[in-house]
Structure formats: structure tokens, C-alpha cells
Amino acid sequence: MNISSPLTAPISSRLIYRVTVVQDMRRSMVNTINLQKIDVRDYLAVAAKVGQQLMVNAVQQDAEAGIPTVEVEALKRTGLLLLPIPREYGGAGAKFPDVYQVVKTLAKAQGSVGQLYANHATLVHAAAAIGRPGQAEHYYRLTTEQNLFWANALNARDARLKIEPEGNNFRVNGIKSFGTGVAAADMNAIAALQGDRPMVFIIPKDRPGVRYNHDWNNLGQRRTVSGSYTFENVHVAADELVGPPPVPESAFPTLIFLVSQLGKVFTYLGIAEGALDAAKGYTTAKTRPWLTSGVDKATDDPFILHRYGEYWTDLQAAIALAERAADKLQTAWGKGTDLTFEERGEVAIASASAKAFAIKVGVNITSQMFELMGARATAAHYGFDRYWRDLRTFSLHDPVDYKFKAIGEYVLNGVYPVPSQYA
Secondary structure (H helix, E strand, O other), rough: OOOOOOOOOOOHHHHHHHHHHHHHHHHHOOOOOOOOOOOOHHHHHHHHHHHHHHOOHHHHHHHHOOOHHHHHHHHHHHHHHHHHOOHHHOOOOHHHHHHHHHHHHHHHHHHHHHHHHHHHHHOOOHHHHHHHOHHHHHHHHHHHHOOEEEEEOOOOOOOEEEEEEEEHHHHHHHHEEEOOOHHOEEEEEEEEEEEEEEEEEEOOOOOEEEOOOHHHOOOOOOOEEEEEEEEEEEEEEHHEEOOOOOOOOOHHHHHHHHHHHHHHHHHHHHHHHHHHHHHHHHHHHHHOOOOOOOOOOOOOOOHOOOOOOOHHHHHHHHHHHHHHHHHHHHHHHHHHHHHHHHHHHHHHHHHHHHHHHOOOOHHHHHHHHHHEEEEEEHHHHHHOHHHHHHHHHHHHHHHHHHHHHHHHHHHOOOOOOOOOOOO
16 A cells, blocks of 8 residues: 655645545455545544554654654645545545544554644634634645644743734744644744733744754653744744634634643543553453452453443543533534634533543543553553553643632533633
């Protein structure tokens, strides 16, 4: 199977190419499939195949850390970057619930890739929520025509990056932390302060003056290159600033924060699902029954059976909460600027509930899976610890206690979360 050709031809040619890629991938799984056209289900099959490929070197890549060039190229070759983009601009037009299934599938293989893809799927829609008229259409088309991967440095709590006017344009100087994927991306959305006013701009990867500081050496999510970036006299054109949106007082621009939040939720769920599958495979093949268990196989041990039943049930509940929130988000997105703050608040509560529960369930599964596998499963070459390290690292994006507090405010006082990057 050859999936190495770049997707930079005209849209009609690229659609034919992507159909061929999907057909080749599907034939490798089910020889009788002969697709007549590309649709979302085809992309879900592609994501599963990509996930299988990502699993091959997952332990090694986690150990090496570094820039995820190979992983991003895999997303490009298979057309997955174009999944969220509306069909009228050359994409697959997938709805959020389907996009998040792809996020979960990729995160199941590698947590870092799930996070990178979730960010991309959010950022390609950013201009549709907060951009000026015409910006969304411009960036949708640009992404499909050049098969672009998006990343960001939008950390709202880091105020060190400054943007100042220079004639009709701007200059940017300072440092920005948590620039997830920026070193591997084609397009980057960046937040900086002009005085105390936050501004977002979009620049291509080759913009002079941007330097990655190679300081991401963290516990988990080691292939996200989420370190800091230094900006030295970086030019930003006026038309690279995003916004203001045509109806800034609407609830709709703030909905992009919930698109991002749910991307994180499905990344957590993918990591937890991957951990449970890995534990199941090991327990079935290698775990020995305890000497006083009275059974011949570990898979007959009543305590092991109980724990697998408990973890699986918890995970299904977490997935159901997340899928419910994704459906609510899709409905809200479809309302556009007619979306009310009350409707937005309902999505925020559903998202917060899904996120808090996914973290609780995921941390439990990824930390306690070793009790089901036994001492030998802690050998470094298995790399089972990466599931806990990835989920523990990424789930600290914002405190889960504040998620439960926000939910409590709604339950007791009928107060919705105040829209922010974290809510």
C-alpha cells in the first residue's frame, strides 16, 4: 500500500486520492469492501488503521520524546486532517461526535497524537467562532488546499508574550509556554497581550523569529512538544489577527472553548481505553493466578474478574457522558450566533461533567491496571506506565476540583460556568 503522496493537488484530485487511500486501507482489513465514495465512516476506518500503525513504535517514541514529525505525517498521508472541515471547502464535513471518535481512536494508540489531533480539530474551526467575516472560509480552503496541520500556543495564564502595533501591522516579542505541537505544525494560533488586551493571531510555521526552546521533558504526553517558544521581533500582518467576530455579544464565539474541552475529554477516554485493552491482553496471555486463588487461570480469578467488570462499566459510563456532551455541542454549534448563553451553559455543564468523570475513571484505570496484571507487567519494555503518565499529565490542564465546583454551582444555585478558556 502506497500512502506517501502529498495531498497538495487540486481538491478534485485530492478527493480521488483520499478515496484510493481509504480503499487501500479498508481492503487491508476487509478485502470485500469497494467504496464508491468517501464518507465519515471511511475516515473512522482509516483512524483505526492509523492507530494500529501508531501502536508499533509507541513505547519507543514515548521514551525518545522529541518532535512528532512521523505522527503528523501519518495524519497528513491519510487525509485525517481534513475530516472536520465542511464539504463545501474540500473537507469531509464530519460533525463533532464523529471527529471525537477519531480523537479517541488515536489517543488509544498514543495519547500525544490524540491531543495533537484534538487541538487541530478545534483550531481549524476557531475562525468560524471568533473570526471576522471571511476568515473561516479563507482558513478552511487554505487547510484543504495545502493539507495543513494546526497547533497553538494560547495559554491564557502566560502573560509574557506581547504584541505591539507597527504601522498597519504588528510585532511580537516574548515567551509563550505550552505551545503544544507548534514545532511540528504548518499553521499556529498564538495568543499575546497588547497592554492587558488578549489578541489571537495565526502565522505559518516558517515565520522568522519563532524559536522552540526544546524544554518539554515532562512525565507524560512526551511527543506533544508542549514546551515554550521564544518570539523575537516576529512580524504579524493585520489580516493575520483573528476577529473580532461579527456578533461579539453572542454566546457563539465562546463555544470554541467547549470544542476544545471536549477534545481533551475524548483524549482522556482514548488513553483509558488503550490502557484497559493493554491490561486485558496481558492478563489473558501472561498473568498467572495467585497461589491461593484455587483457579488454574488468572482469567478465572474472581477478584480479577470483578475489577475488570468494574473498570469496563465505569469506562462505558464515562464514554456515554462524553458522547452526550458531544451531541449537545453539535446542536449548539448549529445555532450559530442565535445560540443563547443558557443553551451554551447547558453544553458547559455537560462538558464539565464528562471531563471530571473521565479524569476520575481514567486515572483509576491507568494506575490500578498493574494490580490486574502482576509484578512482571512493570517491566520497562512493555511501557504500560505511559498510559498513566499521559493521562495524569494531560488531565492537569485545569483542576478537576473546579469542574466539580462549577457543576455544584449549577446543581444548587442554577448558575452556569462563566465562559473562559477553561469552561
